[in-house]
Every structure is written in structure tokens, then in C-alpha cells.
Amino acid sequence: MSNPVRKVKLSDTVASELLTLIRNGTYARGSRLPAERELSSRFNISRTSLRDAFRQLELLGYVEIRQGDGTYVRAPDSDTLSRPFQGLLAGSQQAALDLLEFRRMLEPEVAALAAQRARPEHAEAFQRALERQREAAARGERLSREDLTFHQLVAQTAGNTVTLQVLGTLRALLSDLRTSALSGHFPAITLAQHERIAQAILTNDPAAARSAMLEHLNAVVESSDLKSPHALD
Template structure:
């Protein structure tokens, strides 16, 4: 398969993203690059490190952006092989619009509502099905959240890992796939929310409560604790979405 040419699409080269943690900005830059270059399906994208350097972001941020593009069917991320374009430029243009709308009201709120229902179900199933090894794996993610301190990127990674682990323990592959897609699309808002002072401490305590319930093998308690976590997270997330929408207005430079 043909490799992507140097990062010089129509209209100029990719430039660094000023707010490196904003996953949607990174995804939009990649979309602009791909739609402007008339690349063929199957084109292999440059290595992760090269893309991250070109955009001026960390590799973890780039991975989240690539995962979101994968959810939309634009990019095929193949572990150990690389990332490949899955659609032609005309399809990418319509998908770019879909990406933009996905992170706005009211669809974002619809995703938040669906995620809440699925996460509560996941916790309940995990508590009923977890073995000792599962509990140990889940505890490692909680400890990683504690060790992250005020490092938002590290905390977000551990937070996501905790939820992915719980979904794995729940043992329902369809549930895992749906949750993975929703989390990828909402990732930019998780990142924003956790940068609000005091949020990390409260979020850690909520996850510890969920873990304790799963460790106790109590589906009822796990369901209740996850519902509490989701209620608190949804209040924060909805407030963040609303404040961004109200402040962004018609600014053409607002790529979130």
C-alpha cells in the first residue's frame, strides 16, 4: 500500500495544536489533512511519532484522536502494523461533518445518557463475574489513578483503563465494543472535565467506591456505586459541554 506523502496537504503543512490535550482538535487537523490530500483508500498513515511531532501533541493524545476516527470508520488502526485510511476524500468530508456534530448538543447528551446506562450494567455484571485475578487487575488501575496525582493525562488513562477492565470482567463483548465507541467520542469532554480544580479527587473517590463494591462481589452495591459515579460525572460533563457551546459562538477557529 502507498505511504502517505510528507505532511504537506493542499493549503499548507500541518501545524502544532496549541491546546495539546484537546483530542477533537487533533482529530479535526487529521481530517483536514486527509480531505485536502485526495488520498486513496488503504493509504498507510505516517508513524505515530511522526504525526504527534507534526501536530505538536503527545502520543497518548494522538492515539485518542485516531481511536475516534476509527470509530467513525475513517481510519483502520492495526496494532503492530500502523494506521490506514479506509475511505476516499468525498466520504471523509461527510464524516468530518459527522465528527463535528457528534461532539455537540444534543447528540453529546444522548451519548452521555447511553453511557450511563451501560456503565451501570457493566459494574453489576463485573461484580457478579469477577474472580480474584480480575479484582487484582482492577485494583491496579485504581492504584494508577491514585499515583497520577494532578497529572490529568495519566489520570485519564488510568480512569479509562479501569472502565475497560470492568467491561472485560463483565464478559459481554458487544457491551465492550459499544462502550469503547462511546468513550472514544466523548474523550475530549472527559479531558476537559478533569481539568476543573477538585474534580480528580472526587472522581478517584467515586471509582474507589465502585471498586470496593465489585471486590465485595455485590452486584447491587456495584450498581448503586456506579450510578452515583455516573450521576456526578454527568453533572460535570453536561456543565462542561454547555459552557463550551455557550462560549464558542460562531468563532470559525473553534475546532472542538
């Protein structure tokens, strides 16, 4: 017996067509989409269905609906891309540990790639990032924000756009964990580990960069509160 054919909603079809027009540049980032009346006529669709299509694109991060002004084209950001996964992490200690495990699989290789591609001009950015960490550590502050900046710098040095997007999404997911479970109470240790990673990258030593990053991420898990039975209560 054949499976019933799923009827495709008009709003789904229009959302797909609009997405194609956005991606090919017909509707550029920052531009306002044509008025609802014009688009509903063009696609032969009701305004209600058109608004459903807009909402789908809004969830994907491709448009911003401004009440009383119109619908504007935008590019998806890390916060938007992380939304489907946020519910997975809510209250789930194992999911949080799985997320950190995924990070340990990915970021050491990103550090190794950064070491292959680092140039002398990258040194200044790493020096500035480390100096900000030293200043924060001297004030006795957590290095949450500085840690995010450092790991983003490593990804930028690696120069892979897909990796940048994936790690941006990962950082957005980790933002809540940083306040609820990732203790970050050892800024001096974090700083020392970041210095080793930076040195390996700037001396173009992929093996050392990979090893230093893995050591750092292992320490993040070991010093976290995620192993506590009530870590995410």
C-alpha cells in the same frame, strides 16, 4: 406507482463480497489482499471500481491501504467505528449530553455484570488501576487516561465482547469531550468513586456496583462544563 429500483454499483457489490471473504477468514487479519490486477479480473470489475470498494472497506476499518505496498486486512477499532458519530458531536452540546445519558444507561449494568462475574484473580488488576490513579492524583494530574483504563477494566471483567466494542467506541467519542468539556478537575472524588465501584465488583455485589457506577456517572455530568451555554464553542 412503484418506486424506482436503485441500481447497485459494482463497487458496492465487490466491497460486500470482499467483506464476506475477510469475515470468514479467507483473507486473514494482517494479510495483504491479492494485487489489483488479480482481483479486478476475478470480480470482472475495473481497477477504478475496485479502488472504490477498497475505500469503502477502509472507511469501515477492515482494510488499510498502503501506498506503494498494497491493501492489508485489519480489524475495525474503536476510533474507526466512532467516525460516523464524530460529526454529530461537533459543536453540539445536546448531542454530547445525549452521549453521556447513553453512558449512564449502559455502564451501570456493565458494572453489575462485572460484579456477577468477578473472580479473585481480577483483584490485582483493579488494585494496579487504582494505585495509578492515586499516584496521578498525588501529582495533581487529571485522571483522564486512568479513568479510561478503569472503565475498560470494568467492561473486560463483565466479559461481554459486544459491550467491550460498544464501550470502546463510546470512549473514542468521549476523548474529545474530555479535553473540551469534561472538566476532570476533581481527581480525589473520581478516585473515591472508582474505589467504591471496584469494591462492589470484587465483593460480587451487583446492586452496589450498579449504584456506585451510576453515582459516578451522574457526578461526571454535574461537574462537567456541558451545561454552560458556550460549552462546545
